[in-house]
Amino acid sequence: MITQVDGSVPExxxxxxxxxxxxxxxxxxxxxxxxxxxxxxxNLWFSRxxxxxxxxxxxxxxxxxxxxxxxxxxxxLLEEVGRISVEYGFAIPCFGHTGDGNVHxxxxxxxxxxxxxxxxxxxxMEAIFKVAIALEGTLSGEHGIGLSKAKFMPLAFNExxxxxxxxxxxAFDPNNILNPFKMGL
Numbered sequence: 001m002i003t004q005v006d007g008s009v010p011e012x013x014x015x016x017x018x019x020x021x022x023x024x025x026x027x028x029x030x031x032x033x034x035x036x037x038x039x040x041x042x043n044l045w046f047s048r049x050x051x052x053x054x055x056x057x058x059x060x061x062x063x064x065x066x067x068x069x070x071x072x073x074x075x076x077l078l079e080e081v082g083r084i085s086v087e088y089g090f091a092i093p094c095f096g097h098t099g100d101g102n103v104h105x106x107x108x109x110x111x112x113x114x115x116x117x118x119x120x121x122x123x124x125m126e127a128i129f130k131v132a133i134a135l136e137g138t139l140s141g142e143h144g145i146g147l148s149k150a151k152f153m154p155l156a157f158n159e160x161x162x163x164x165x166x167x168x169x170x171a172f173d174p175n176n177i178l179n180p181f182k183m184g185l
Contacts, residue, residue, distance in 0.1 A: 001024070001029075001098065002044055002045065002047070002048050003020055003098070005017060005020070017034060027075075048095070051093075051095040052064070052095075052104070052106075055093045055106055055108065058091035058093060058106075058108035059090070059091060059108030059109050059110045060109065060110060060111065060112055061108070061109040061112030061118070061121070062106050062107075062108055062109075063106070063107040063108075063109060063121050063122065063124075063125050064104060064105070064106045064107075065104075065105055065125055065128070065129075065140070065143070065148070065149065066096065066102055066103065066104050066105070066140055066141050066142055066143050067102075067103055067105060067128060067129065067132035067137055067138065067139060067140065067141065068100065068101045068102045068103070068132070068137050068138045068140065068141030068142075069101045069103070069132055069135045069136065069137030069138075070101055070135070070136060070137065071098065071099070071100075071101045073101070073135040073136065073137065074098060074101060074103070076135055077103060077131060077132065077135055077137070078094060078103070080128075080131040081094060081103075081105060081128060081131070084124055084127045084128055084131070085124075087124075087127075088107075088120055088121070088123065088124035088127070089120075090107050090108055090109065090120075090121060090124055091108045092105055092106060092107050092108065092124070092128075093106050093108065094106065096141075097141070097142075100141065101137065101141065102141035102142055103141075105125070105128050107121045107122075107124045107125050107128075109121045126152065129149075129152050129155055130155060133155050133156050138156065139152055139153070139155070139156050145182065145183040145184075146182055146183070147181065147182060149183075150181070150182065150183050150184035150185075151184060153183060153184045162184070165183065165185055166185050169185045
């Protein structure tokens, strides 16, 4: 996990780092590194910026989505993703933005030409969506619903809410020319 703190008072920054390290260690952290130079900081952020590309070692096809849960629910989400990984038989590396509870989940499919395996990967992703909603989270934190998550909207919204969304869309876009079919509307 990479965490960045800032501030203008060195004592405040030091206190933040001490508190973060304390909580990390209480939760199983085995190594805690504080960048001492701008180059060390850049090296740490390089790994985060390249996380998405680096997980290709786990499979040839990445089914990647983002979900968001309340920060306090992050441990429960990651525990459930681990369970889903075992249940469905896929590596599911995660990374994201812990400050806002946003997690990029990546179901890694070894053989994307195997239709059964690909379908099972999509089922694993649906299970992750259900967990996020059960934890009072959302289907997306930064990438939106779009077309790919549209069919999952009923997991998060009941039929009256979906009908309201459709009425609002109809009022502002009667010809359905603005993002047609996005969000299943």
